[in-house]
Amino acid sequence: MSPSGEGLKISGIRILGFGHFHGYELSLSPGLNLLFGENEAGKSTLLAFIRAVLFGFERRQSPQRYQPESGDFGGELELSTHFGPLRVRRQGSRRRADGELHLRGPDGEPLPESRLAEALAGVTRELFFEVFAFGLGELSSFERLAEQGTVSEALFAAGMQGAQRLPQVVEVLRKSAEEIYTPRGVKPALNAALSALAEVQEKLRAVGDRPAHYLEARAQLGALEERLKDLDGRLSSAKAEHDRLRRLEAAVVDLCAAERLEKELSELPDLSGFPEAGVSRLEELLRQLAAARMEREELSAQVGALERELSWHQKAQGGERPEGELRAGLEAFTSRQPLRRSLESRRAALEETRRQLSAQLWGLGLGGDDSWLLGLDLGAAARGSLTEARERADRCERELSKAADALKAASGIRERAEEEVRRLTAQVTALPSVAASELRRVQAALARVEPLRVERARLADQMFDRRTSLDRLRAQLLASPRELFPLWSFFLGFLVLAAAVGALWLVEPRAFSAALAAAAALGAISLLVQRRAASSHREQCRALEAAAARRKQEVSHLESELEQLGAREGALGAELASVSSQAGVEPGAEPPRLARRADEVSEALAAVSRRAALAQELESLTAQLSAAVRQERAAQADRAMAEASLSRVLREIDALVVPKGFPKGLSARAAVELWSDAASIQQRLLELSAEGKALEADEKGCREAAERLVELARQAALSGVEELGPEGAATAVGALLERGQEAKEAVLKLGQKREVMLAQIAGRQRAVQELETGVASLLASAGCSEAEAFRARAAQAARFQKLRFALRESASRAEAATGLSAAEARAGLREAGGEAALLIRLEGMAQDLSVHEAEKKRLAEERGSFLERVKAWEEDAQVPAQRLKEEQLSARAMELANRVAIERLALSLLFRARRRFEREQQPKVIRLAAGLFGELTGGRYANVYTRGRELFVADAQGKEWNAEQLSRGTREQLYLAFRLAVIEDFGDTRVPLPIIVDDILVNFDPERTRHTLSVLARLSRRHQVIAFTCHPTLEELFRAAGAKVAPISARRQLSLVSSS
């Protein structure tokens, strides 16, 4: 933004309602203005109004707000700016304490709010209030201005590009930096992050060197395990010893008892060998001996009685009879008894059979009887010859009938063949006999005729074409080129024209000259046209000549072609004639005729091929016929042979059977049947005679057996046998035999019984001997010879056993208790120093054990806790989580630190830039201020400078004063000079803004007031100056300086209201 001469000017004020102003209007000059009014006329209100319209109303509670109790609040300023007129209107609003701002352009068009700031060249509210529009109060408070950083910055940076926002930017950066970090803060983000980080790090520090602790714990754990193992070893050995002693202690009573028993036992003889249960065994043996002896005596008595009975039986049986013979006789008889009973019926059956056979023989009609038949040789050899003859006869008959069948079949075949041959011969003779090659030649010639004809026709067409073209060309050649406009026609035209002109002249002499001219012109044109036509005609003639030459060439070419075609046509005619004669048609024959001829020829060809096929078939049939004749003849020969064989066989059969008395001329089958019947009867007759013989033998045997039985019975002195007959004798003999058998069995039984008893007696005897030996050995085993002594010894042995048992019991109890053998246990007890010492040792050991156990428990607990700790460390998630948190916080802290660093560096850069500005820019302001201060004080002071933040002035002689040391008026002049310097500088670098001062000259003496007025008048050439005063003297002075003076009064205000 470049400095502009056209600075901001306020051209009019319009108040709707502000303080006590209502509907107030005021116009201002662009230069020096004085607004004059009495106290409370509203000077300060007007200053406040200008400030409020430009920068917003004061806060609602502020006394500087000037809000009327009722009615409109606000008003507008008419501004002239470097970009044109601007109407700024600000009105009170419920929503905005600083009021609603409306900007309008010269034509009343609304403009954005930013145009106002632009018009004010970005001057801040503070700067404007302090420097551009101020009253006496502000003027005297420059110290505050210099002290307050922001305003100071604004003051010094007022004219510097980009510096308008410096205070805000500095504030923003400072705030932002402090939000992130303050060196001693707690809340800012970085402080919080750092303290959280410290906390985490503290926690991690507290954890210490975890791996070292872990490894140490592992090592300790190892040592602990080692100790535990050692302790376990010791504990188990101590426990074993304690256990051993405790067992010994438990066995003490038994061990003592055993000792006592051993002593008692040693006083007794060793009776361990005394038989077990000796006395009872002896008594038992003695009892068994007595019983055995008694039984033996009883058995002897029974045997005596038995022997007596036996001798009686043997005596009673007496003499022996021929029992065997008798029995054999009886058996022979009884066995033949059924045979004997069947003899009668068998005989009758025999007779019957014989009669039947005789009848059969007679039935055969051979004319002989039984004995003749029996004498006849009907043996197997003779029968075999007959059967063989019969078979041959059968074969001959079969062959005969076969031969007859073959003959019949052969005759049938032959007849059919003959019939076929006849039919074919007839067919063959019916067909013509022409050579096939001849026909094919004719066919080929026929096929050639048509193409030849077509070719000739095509040639004729071509020749016709050529001839036509030739004629046309010749005609063209003869025609000469036509003249388009012959010259004579023009002359004729002229003549006609001349005649017409002449005629016109005669009829209308006035128009003659015109007609003549027209005719002349026409003639000239015609001549011109003719010329042009003639030249084009000449060109045409040349072209036509060239065409004629070309055509002549073409004619000669066509003529030669025609000649060639004529020759070809002649050749084709000759070929056609020869082919037609070959085909058997006239040369000019039409296509239908040719087609008919072709059909005839192809039919003839078919007939020829059919005849050839038939001849072939006939030939094969003739061969078949001769074969059939041959077969027929062979069949006839076979039949004759079969008939001869048959009659020969029949003769043979006759030779066989006639000598046997069989009728002559029997058929083979009848002969054989007759033969077999006779043979079977013969066989049965033979069997019958054999059976008759057997019957006779049986009758004889039965008779002899009966006689023998009767004889035997008689010998056995059985009475009345003869009366009884053979059956009765048999019954008597049977009874006799039965009685004898019974007696024999009784004797046998008694004998057996005696044998048994004798055996029993022997057994008893052996038992008695064994028992006696037993008793003796028992006594011997106890070293006694008598039972009494044995019994006494037995009592002693029982005592011995009892002691031994008691001893064993004690020993085994001791063993069970100690797990040692009795001897070892006793040795142990002795080693332990006896019972009392043992008890003392036991007690000591029990105490030791409990101490060890407690130690073990403690170590195990310790190990458990170590294990737990080690495991916890191994699976630790807390430390990694803390580490992660540490890294996260570090990252966050670094990010924040970067941000705060940027903000702070930005601040530093700004300060640095400001310092540079102050260094470069401030001297200008101070120089200006020094000049102005000199002017204001009429040259009393020549220099102004700063040292740090302090202001110093020096007079023309170089004497310097601190600003504080100056009188109030002079100090106010110094501060005014500073303000005006800044305003000038701002005008130089940015935009000239109005200077608004409210009664600032109060403390100035008249001379300095004049000086001040002249300064203001000078400045008003660039800056609009609006001064308020209530001093009438000043009004004159301002008027003298060329100011527009306007009074501020309620009257004016009222008149305005009334006039509006």
Place this chain on the structure above:
Amino acid sequence: MGLKFVHAADLHLDSPFRGLGADAAAAKLLPLLAGATFKAFERIVALCLRERVDFLALSGDLFDSKDRSVRARLALHRELSRLDAAQIRTFIVHGNHDPLPPGGGGLSLPPSVTVFGATWEEVAIRAEGTVRYRVQGISYPQERVGDDLSAFFSRRGQELTVGLLHANLGGSRGHADYAPCTAQGLADRGLDYWALGHVHTRVVHALPGGSLAVYPGNPQGRHVNEDGPRGCALVEIPDQGRPISVRFFPTDAVRWHRLVVDISALSSLDGLSEAATAAVERSCQSQEDAHAGGLDAHAVRLTLTGRGPLRSELSRAGAIEGLEDALAERFAALSPPVLLESVEDDTRPEIELSATAASGGLAGALAEAALSAPGSQLDELYAEAELDKLDAALARHGLARLLEEAPRLYERAALRALELLLAEEGR
């Protein structure tokens, strides 16, 4: 028979990621991030097993003492036991973050692990009666070591010799200048390969004489300054000793990205959001493609640059935070998830600096400052803004000094002041 080994350094097992917010999106990804250093180490061990190397060299800073992590020790023990089972040796030196614990440590590592002590040591590995190779190393006895430890090293035989050292070669910026050494100094020791640690960015220094000094970088980036692929080196030294092949293998499970989005062509926050998402997806996808092991997640810092209509919208209070929240949620839903570390506003106001500077006045002075390097006046400014005091406060909490960032801060401060100053001046 040549030598083949894996060289890794600066594992920083169980160290947390730096710069993560405490928001929900970050919390969701925490388990992934917490396991990343372990996973990277597992991948190193897997590489050793797969390549059947002779040994694994770990050049310091295996873990961070300040992490107080027992899990780190346990993981170290577990992984080295896997190598032990496969008969692969491990050589370890301690660095500034994990100096030798007083009393020797008591890590009770498997027998195939050699931990070098606070005095220089050499281990000669024999095979079939002859020395196959030699490994030398020295550990930090405490955090700060100002001496050039490389001076203790020297070649002791013709066999291939590898030196393990945690050191700052050539005064690398951004890393504490511990055990400072020079390329010439290392070359003079005559070793075949220097397995270095401390500098987190992968560098291969070809030393005079043909040997190599290698920083494999850390296997897992833990903050935005550790962006791009992170891993270990697979070193193969042939019989004659040269040329040495050094192949890099990425092992990181979470990858860091610094992405820049220019706002000059963008007109709305939605457009910015889209552009940012596209940039993130593009970058993550390209990194995914090049990573064999697969990445579990990505972490991104988004820097907005350029001048454009969005600048004023972004400079409103809370605008960046709002954008951050929206993008963080959006990125966390990608697959694999993307963690938004922060959105950095480096956009420029629409101010013609040179014109403003030429126009003079306060604004001109500030524009001049924004345009020029601060030079000597920076220190004065720094003191004037009392940033030295702030630095001291930060240092008390173990945080970095702002001084290192001062030039950048200076420029941004100048722009900030200028922008505020000109904000409503109708320019």
